[in-house]
Amino acid sequence: MTNELPESLRLDRRTSDVDRLADRYYDSLMELDPAAATIEGIPGHETEYGDLSPEGALEHVRLARRTLTEAEGLKPQDDVDRVTLDALRESLGLVIEMHEAGLGDWELNNIETPAHAVRQVFDLMPQASPQDWANIVGRMENVPQALQGFRDTLADAARQGRVAAARQVDILADQLAAYAEAGGFFDGLAADAAASDPALSTKGRTAAERARTGYAELAEYLRGELLPQAPERDTVGRERYRLRSREFLGATIDLDETYAWGIDELDRIIDEQQEVARRISPGATIAEAKDLLNRDPSRRIEGTDALREWMQDLSDRAVDGLSREHFAIEGPMRRLECMIAPTQEGGIYYTGPSADFSRPGRMWWSVTEGEREFTTWSETSTVYHEGVPGHHLQFSTSTAMAESINKWRAHGLWYSGHGEGWALYAERLMAELGYLDDPGDMMGMLDGQRMRAARVVFDIGIHCELQIPGRWxxxxxxxxxxxxxxxxxxxxxxxxxxxxGQLDFEFNRYLGWYGQAPSYKVGQRIWEQLRDEALARGESIKDFHTRALKVGSVGLDTLRRAVSR
Incomplete structure (x- = not known):
């Protein structure tokens, strides 16, 4: 296999003043958030956390203001600069706008808070050497200080009358109490550190106890002081929702129109499922058709080795077929490894290639303990979602482009509406291209699309207090x-x-992390609109895909302006 990247992904340009500004902004972000720097592989602050207090949040706002002021005095030298300036104005302007509206880390949920992030960084820290383990122990020692900053943020917001819904406070308290359990996560890290380097034994145990105590005290604060102040009301209202929706989409949408579209889209998908069910078995309901698919021996795989081989074969055939006409997939971009994950948490996920493609992009299936039998019909479109033409094509393109654009564009931007919207777009595109002609595979894709459409209806409907559709x-x-x-x-x-259990988690997630879940399906809608507009202008679908993916993970309004330019 050649290591040459597609010619279309090479840009002959010099570093501009706009690039240098974006790079300085990115470097400053990493200094303010050492945990993010660890995740990005930037050395130098392996044991540290950022300031999670109100003063730390203000530092981010001040940085955004300074950067935007400097950006206004710069002239773009090319289209790359024009996109960078557009993205800076959208992203940094929203940081300021949300701060002025009083939104912030006091808005709690069951999946994405600073308290979650403080623990989760350990999952991504290297564990190969004694120094790696020393870094882990050192960061455990700093957990209480980081959590105290977050507690200060919650207390400061509460004094201003800003407290998350009681449901979210209660759920988070339970989660943090679990982090604090003896013999749990932090004690396990300490034991592994001692096994790597016996000199870390005492220090590791002490650090783990400090981390557990930090989480126990924060959980106690949530239950004892914050929960009595928390409102029972789960909904956030239109104004808060509008800003968070922009955060996840990088686009401004008409919430009422999008809600109405979500209702129509959900009904359309259900009708499509019913039609596919009749193809599977005349007269069958959707539930009956799924039961038939689950009991079909030809759609079952036994064992993880066979599962990995099925994923790899399906992925390889997609790469080969799609690279001929629809996408620029060449050289190391064609290499996508399908793996069985070392965890047993369930689900499928993707990790991108290294900067030089020496480590390829990988699709991981996390198999739950004791699971030995798998159904292909429900996961075929997921392979396309995580692999090609989904996240692998997206991330390998941005990796190939990294040296042609600035660090902030390459590594510091992510909008779920753009990234997950593209992956959903990829699923539906594969159906249009004939890769899901099998009715079982089509049913699996539609099941996922139905879930995403229902989230649009529920999430916007409940938080903006809209009317339940008569049919529902x-x-x-x-x-x-x-x-x-x-x-x-x-x-x-x-x-x-x-x-x-998963339904309960998702329900609570939508109530607390409002605006995020709908961004997947709304993002898909915008991607499809952009594709249709490009084809109407006479552009080929391959040229559109290449040009749009080269822009990178910018907000969807920025993307629209870039591909329409």
């Missing part, structure tokens, strides 16, 4: 009126075909 009020056996959490839960139950 009837289906749910309730009177027409605004959404409530209880009615919304039953709605999700009818549209998300997932286990009870």
């Amino acid at each position: 009020a009837e289906a749910l056996g309730v009177e027409p009126g605004p959404w409530t959490p209880e009615i919304g839960y039953e709605f999700l139950k009818q549209n998300l075909d997932i286990p009870q």
Whole structure:
């Protein structure tokens, strides 16, 4: 296999003043957030955390203001600069706008808070050498200080009358108490550190105890002081929702129009599922068709070795077929390794290639303990979502482009509406290209699309206090009126075909991390609109895909302006 990257991904340009400004901004962000620097592989602050207090948040706002002021005095030298300036204005302007609106880390949820991030960085720290373990122990020693900063943020916001919903405070307290358990996560790290270097034994145990105590005290604060102040109301209202939606999309949308579109899209997908069910078995319902697919021996795989081989074969055939006409996939970009993950948490995920492609992009299947049998129909489109033409094509393109654009564009930007929207776009595109002609594979893709459409309806509907559609009020056996959490839960139950525990997690996630879940499907919609506009201008689909992916993970409004220019 050649290591030559596609000619279309090479830019002959010199570093500009705009690039240098974006690089300085990126470097400053990494200095303010050493944990993020660790995740990005930037050495020098391996044991540190950023300031999670109100003063730390203000430092981010001041940096955004200074950078935007400097950006206004710069002239772009080319289209790369024009996109960078556009992205800076959108991203940094929103940092300032959200701060002025009073939004911040006091808004709690069950998946993405500073308290989660303080622990999660350990999952991505190297563990290969005694020095690596010394770094881990050193960072454990600093957990209490980091958590105290976050506690100060919560207390400061509470004094201003800003407290997250009681449901979210209670859930987070339970999660943090679990982090504090003896013999749990931090004690396990200390034991592994001692096994790597016996000299770390005492220091590691002490550091783990400090970290556990930090989490226990924060959980106690949440229950004892914050929870009595927390409102029972889960909904956030239109103004807060509008800003968070922009954060995840990098685009401004009409919430009422998008809600109406989500209702229509959900109904359209259900109709499509019913049609596919009849193809699987005449007269079958969707549930009956899925049961038939699950019991079909030809759609089952036994053992993880066979599972990995199935993933790899499916991925290789997609790369080979799509590179001929629809995408620029050459050299090391064609290498995508399918792996069984070392964890047992369930799910499929993707990790990108190293900067020089010496480590290829990889798709990982995390198999739960004891699981030995797998169904292909429900996961075929997931392979395309995580691999090609989904996240692998997206990340390998940006990796190939990294030397042609600045560090901030290459490493510091991520919008779920752009990234996950593209991956959903990729799933639907594979159906249009004939890769999901098998009705079982098509049913699997539609099941995922249905979940994402239902999230649009629930998330926007409940937080913006919109009316339940008449068709769903009837289906749910309730009177027409605004959404409530209880009615919304039953709605999700009818549209998300997932286990009870996962359903509960998703329900609470949407209530707390508002605006994030709809960004996937809304992002897909915008990608499809941009594709259709390009084709109407006479552009080939391959040229559109290459040109759009070269822009990188910018906000969707910035992307629209870039590809329309």
